Amino acid sequence: MPLSQTSEGVYAIAPTPFHEDGRIDDVSLDRMTDFYAEAGCTGITVLGIMGEAPKLEAQEGLSIATRMIRRAKSLPIVVGVSAPGFAAMRALTHQVMNEGAAGVMIAPPPHLRTDDQIVGYFRQAIEAIGADVPWVLQDYPLTLSVVMTPGVIRRIVEEIPSCVMLKHEDWPGLEKISALRKFQREGTMRPLSILTGNGALFLDFEMERGADGAMTGYAFPDMLADVVRLSKAGDRDAAHDLFDAHLPLIRYEQQQGVGLAIRKYVMKRRGILASDAQRAPNIGLTSKAIEEVEYLLSRVGRIDRRALLAA
Template sequence: MPLDATASGLFPIAPTPFTPDGAIDHGSVDTLIARYLAAGATGVTVLGIMGEAPKLEPEEALALAARFIEGFGALPVIVGVSAPGFAAMRALARAVMERGAAGVMIAPPPALRTDEQITGYYRQAVEAIGADIPFVIQDYPLTLSVQMTPKVIRQIVEENPSCVMLKHEDWPGLEKISALRGFQREGTLRPLSILTGNGGLFLDFEMERGADGAMTGYAFPEMLADVVRLQREGRREEAHDLFDAHLPLLRYEQQPGVGLAVRKYVLMRRGFIASDAQRKPGTALTAAARGEVDYLLSRLARHDERARL
């Protein structure tokens, strides 16, 4: 089914599993799908920034997306199609939709600076891929260096009916969520799904501000799904207690430059993937860093049995 503004829950940002020699590990892709589904994922996003999408050949990217689409069955799969030019974006977007994707995610290129440039870019992107494809705005200023105000996001949504979701990754960004939900209450913004990122680092309060769930790749997707569920059920203290237990590892995983290495290392230790290898260029954890992560896992296991390895 096409993605729409009712999407909620947990959409993990899937890493791309590689073998130590840099080939895609298709066996680990299947394991990853199974573990995400067992964790309570309501959808998944592939070929995102943490999925090492720029390192894949076009044929690899399409094959990887198709494998996730098949594995997730009736659940929605969002595919990142951001590209330097619209030709490549259109080709991938049309190809994955033909294979059953629910929608695509589009990040703004870093060169955009003014509000007019940002809104104009999304108008052109929709013209390129087709207004029949549901799309997600990726708002990630810390990495992309593009600042989108709530009013700019509202303009993009209102100008483009195919925009159904915001991947919210501003930092700090709680007030932005409140502003967007405020627009909806006053009737100046149509329904919009808001899923949050940043490794889940602010998920506890983002849910309270009106987020519909998480779209991120923390190495314990079960915790993200649980926090979303507990907040929806009004069990605030339980949600915060669980979140607080994971916070030291969440923080460690958010280090610039090594975050993906930490995430893949923990996923490997948990059996989600066979190897923590990244395709070159990539980073690897030092022995000291691995020891620190192992220590954090041992401490987390006192509060969450899922960390007992």
């Protein structure tokens, strides 16, 4: 099923499972794919920033994406194809779309500064990969250092019809969501799916501002799916109560540099990954950090029993 402007729900950002020696763990990859489907995710995004994509060889990245597409069957798979040059972006895009990917995600390179440069870059990118490929615009200024105002996002959406989704990761970004939805109500921007990132740190209010769901990688995507469902049903207090129970762990995972280590550790504790290994360069967890994560899991478990993990 290709991505569209009506795509919604939770698209899990998948980490890459590794063995302790750095080899890709295909068994854990399959188990993780199955888990996301069982957890209520409506899609999966692979080869994103938290997927350690820059540490993978090109053939490894293609192999991971292909395996996940085939394993997920009807679950839409989005593949991150950002690359320094358009030749590599075009090659990976065509390969994964031929395998059955639902679409691709493209982030702006850090050197872009002006609105014209940003719009021009994406126009050239789409000329390279093909105007028939549905794609996600990744807006992540905290990491990518490219600031896209609501106005420039509107330009991209209006000028490039194949842009069907925004991965919104600005911070603070609630007003940006409101501005984009206002453009739509006014008829100055066509409809657009908006899924949010930032480890779901602001998901509760992002949903209320008009987001369609989340595209992020918190270790409890089943909780995120519940929050999205409750928010869409108008059960505000239940959505916030569940979200608030997880917020201390979500916040802890947002520590720069160590966030992926925390996420992989919890996914290992949940039995999804066989190992929490990362490829070098990496930052691991100290014994003190592990103790703190375990304490936070026990506190979350008082409200959400999914966090009560066997020792």
